Amino acid sequence: MSHSENVLVTSNDHFEVVEKTTIIDDSWPTHDQAVEDQTLDHFITREGKTFAGTHIIADFWGASRLDDLQLMEQALREGVEKAKATLLHIHLHHFTPNGGISGVAVLAESHISVHSWPERNYAAFDVFMCGDSQPELAIEVLKQAFTPTDVKVDNLLRGEVKIDD
Amino acid sequence: MSHSENVLVTSNDHFEVVEKTTIIDDSWPTHDQAVEDQTLDHFITREGKTFAGTHIIADFWGASRLDDLQLMEQALREGVEKAKATLLHIHLHHFTPNGGISGVAVLAESHISVHSWPERNYAAFDVFMCGDSQPELAIEVLKQAFTPTDVKVDNLLRGEVKIDD
Numbered sequence: 001m002s003h004s005e006n007v008l009v010t011s012n013d014h015f016e017v018v019e020k021t022t023i024i025d026d027s028w029p030t031h032d033q034a035v036e037d038q039t040l041d042h043f044i045t046r047e048g049k050t051f052a053g054t055h056i057i058a059d060f061w062g063a064s065r066l067d068d069l070q071l072m073e074q075a076l077r078e079g080v081e082k083a084k085a086t087l088l089h090i091h092l093h094h095f096t097p098n099g100g101i102s103g104v105a106v107l108a109e110s111h112i113s114v115h116s117w118p119e120r121n122y123a124a125f126d127v128f129m130c131g132d133s134q135p136e137l138a139i140e141v142l143k144q145a146f147t148p149t150d151v152k153v154d155n156l157l158r159g160e161v162k163i164d165d
Numbered sequence: 166m167s168h169s170e171n172v173l174v175t176s177n178d179h180f181e182v183v184e185k186t187t188i189i190d191d192s193w194p195t196h197d198q199a200v201e202d203q204t205l206d207h208f209i210t211r212e213g214k215t216f217a218g219t220h221i222i223a224d225f226w227g228a229s230r231l232d233d234l235q236l237m238e239q240a241l242r243e244g245v246e247k248a249k250a251t252l253l254h255i256h257l258h259h260f261t262p263n264g265g266i267s268g269v270a271v272l273a274e275s276h277i278s279v280h281s282w283p284e285r286n287y288a289a290f291d292v293f294m295c296g297d298s299q300p301e302l303a304i305e306v307l308k309q310a311f312t313p314t315d316v317k318v319d320n321l322l323r324g325e326v327k328i329d330d
Contacts, residue, residue, distance in 0.1 A: 053280075104256075110289075122217065126220075156319070
């Protein structure tokens with residue numbers, strides 16, 4: 001088991017970037033998990049449809065603490081865990097002066113991204129997961145963390161195979 | 166101007182991950198660019214609609230070279246450049262045995278993600294850009310790189326402000 005983390009902070013009068021790269025070796029698949037993970041890469045069939053995965057597009061309005069980098073990281077990690085996905089890499093940027101956060105969690109099953117505008121109390125999330133993960137559970141974790149008053153959600157089936165394929 | 170790049174390769178009998186993290190300090194905003202970049206974080210109004218940005222969801226079918234990590238990185242970088250966006254961070258995973266690629270380019274203006282299934286000749290891209298960038302030009306670069314026979318594209322307006330807001 002190993003774990004490495006790099007933090008790089010760069011700033012000038014008008015711009016600051018916090019680069020935080022965490023490589024979570026200990027969450028990488030073991031031999032058995034790797035076999036299981038490979039099946040996640042395969043298309044699944046459900047209710048007569050064959051597709052790669054589910055892509056949830058979620059707009060949060062009236063949300064709080066969208067400038068809180070620590071909460072964002074925590075919520076993304078917890079969302080990945082609740083959805084039963086596998087975190088490979090997480091990367092967040094913290095912008096000044098508005099405190100907005102842009103970043104992504106790359107998963108064995110695809111990704112979660114976030115872009116927040118704290119001054120608008122608005123955040124754009126997308127949660128894309130393949131196989132048997134449950135992306136809707138990640139959305140629930142994000143709702144609990146940022147308490148939006150209004151949420152707009154689109155559920156997209158990605159990679160849906162046409163019947164004549 | 167500085168430029169740093171880290172490459173980490175980890176593998177076992179069933180799983181290989183190539184971690185490549187490039188920090189492009191010289192593309193970070195200068196003083197003047199930073200002022201301009203801040204305006205990109207602001208919502209824009211076009212044809213009577215106020216919104217944060219455009220999110221293009223693109224499914225490529227019948228595509229080639231979806232297991233080519235070098236081409237993927239090159240296409241993402243060129244797509245960002247053509248769209249006139251600002252690359253902050255790029256991260257790609259290369260899976261075995263199918264050669265699929267998962268990864269993301271984090272931008273000052275949001276992100277481009279990719280998840281590919283070479284055995285299906287299928288790739289799921291999304292290109293989310295705020296402000297005055299042109300995400301559709303990134304899609305054109307990706308088409309030229311991977312030559313899909315069929316492309317399904319959805320254009321989503323993210324963060325559209327309702328009239329009564």
